[in-house]
Amino acid sequence: MRILNICAYTWAIGGPARIIYDHTTEVLAQGHQVDILSPMTPGEKSYPLPAGARLIECPRSTPISNYYREFSIAMYRYLKAHIQEYDVIHMHGIWHFGSLAPFLLPNHAVLVITIHGLLDHWAVNHSKWKKQLVTLLYQKRLLGKADLIQINNTDEEQDVIRYLGYRPKNMVIVPNGMKASEYANLPEKGIFRSKYGIATDKRMILFMGRLNIKKGLDLLLPAFLKIHEQVPEAVLVLAGPDDGYQTQTENFIKAHCLENKIKLVGMLTDTVKKEALSDADMFALPSYSEGFSIAVLEAMTSKVPTLVSDRVGFGDYIKRYEAAYLAPLTVEGVAEGLLKILQDQNYAETRVKSAYRMVTENFDIKVVANQLLEEYKKVKKI
Template sequence: MRIVHVIASIDPKFGGPQAVAQRIAAAQSALGHDVHVVSYGSADAQRKLFEMGRGIPNFSDIKWHILPEPDLFEKLACPGGRKLLRTVAQSASFLHLHGVWDPILLYAANTAKAFQVPYCLCTSGMLDSWSMQQKSWKKQIAFLLGYRRMLNQAKFLHALNVDEVLLMQPLGLRAPAVIIPNGIFPKEFDALPDKGRFRRQIGLPEGRRYVLFLSRLHIKKGLDILARAFQLVSYSHPDVDLVVAGPPDGAEEEFAQLVKEFGLESRVHVVGPIYGETKISALVDAACFCLPSRQEGFSIAITEALACATPVVITDACHFPEVGASEAGFIVSTDPAAVALGLIAMLDNPVMGKSMGVNGRRLVMENFTWPAIAELTIQNYRFAT
């Protein structure tokens, strides 16, 4: 099949959807398909993309069609994007769109319809109740301007979990939802680095443990919740620090203010975005991983933490019930006290944490791998056509 993935930006700073698009594309290429990606990206974003891609199996087999970072006119009207889409999509077997609210996706759907090419759309949690409440008036206008039609005319909506399907139901969309989860490439996690590498890199003394947060510094990721939770943890666990890794995305100032207010400046290490081997080393060294999100589709960061045999403390809004069912970590509410209790329980029992880590690695390796997920996408493309 000739498969075309479309996403508004390939910049890694935007998190999960970018990682998903490139990994599904690579896994589909490994199955022998002709896979293309259409997107925008600055020279720096492209450099980061291809640096990170060196560690992804079959990444080099993807055909990339990347336009420069768009100005406002290009972002809204997409003249360059539409021209590129007409060239790439006209002989495609299937289009896979990633995201919801970007104009380039609306034009991609229209292009697919013009060429009678079927398409699906990965909603990435953007249509659940929490997400729809954010700037809701803009989204209602967007629905009137063609985005509802784009969703309704998709062959299927690529949902990441059962909760996402249920949370989309109030919108009354006509396209069926198909659950296709995220995953990992086992090859990326076969040989984990020795413990201590990341600790030395950030200058953390031997004997100090840390809780790791790894995600965009966005309000929905719950950094304010984590700051309040870690304040409680800090009283009973003076040997534990907090490491916050990820690109800035609007929540960093409030987080820094809370850290200062709580007197935790020496205990909290904000290290910026980390990728590749550095990211895996950070996960391996962590006493536990924590993502206290207000909303998630299917977190790549959680999945990678589990693959590194690192136990996790996550919220029920992460929609990852398999973590609890497989005893790979704790699932708590978004209340800071509940997050703190989960972290304290994990930190108080390292033996239990190690066992949970083993369970989590098994869970991911047996159920959430990109080669199997790619097969699932192909099956659904064929079924839809």
């Protein structure tokens, strides 16, 4: 098969780019061809490309793309010229031009949409008027026309049913995956702490994700404020690019004189990210909305005790395996979870073991890549 993924394939987009990378690596190994069509803003850094794949970068068309995500005349022109070459066109996410364009052109490809959590309550209500307009114009109709809708879990299944008003027959649950083997041998401890001036006697709480309110930073920051006097050795490391919440974060740090307690280190990639995971005493992501958090899987595979909400994309698995502290979406709930992991070593160690088993049994990329390929084949048109 020749497969085209459509996604903003950049470091800034986070999880979806990583998911495409890992899945593509496995698909190429089985003899398929993979292209990635990516709308790009000038200055954006593309995500690494697996050997054998091809990346087609398309500049976004401003000013329209400032209001309609990923709008790109160059993308449309590429599809118009080449869409007949593909057996599968896999669109990642909704609400943007990349999930509309393939439906505008005649083709024989299997049209696949992965929701990536973008129909949960929080996501639908964010920029609500724009999404209501897109819904009215085309979004519901196109979801019904897709040959395959990939969702990651039963929560997302309910989100789609609520949005459409029915359960589409073309919807399948296939979780995202990751290369667990990449986290088997982390860098030596102490490297990240040395780079960022974090002493070895400090308890390092790691947050990795875009600095966006949907990640629960409005809960995590005041929760840390509540507990830092009880655990004076605690340090909170916020690792991620600004996505609308950095100014509020900096103001919070300044207002509460936490400059020595909370560190903004920007986006971490490759080896530096693994150095941070190696040095972390715990990981925290009390998110309001995630399609399927690869960052959480990375922490769990790195054997870091983890605090999350049940909205990270696989809350049902976490409950079943007792794989993390599932915090309610309140400041008090997050604060209690921070204290539980930092102060109860047996609890933390038990959760680490359960989490590692959960990831390796359910989310290793070799397992889930084959599941998705089989779903492609079931609806293949030629």
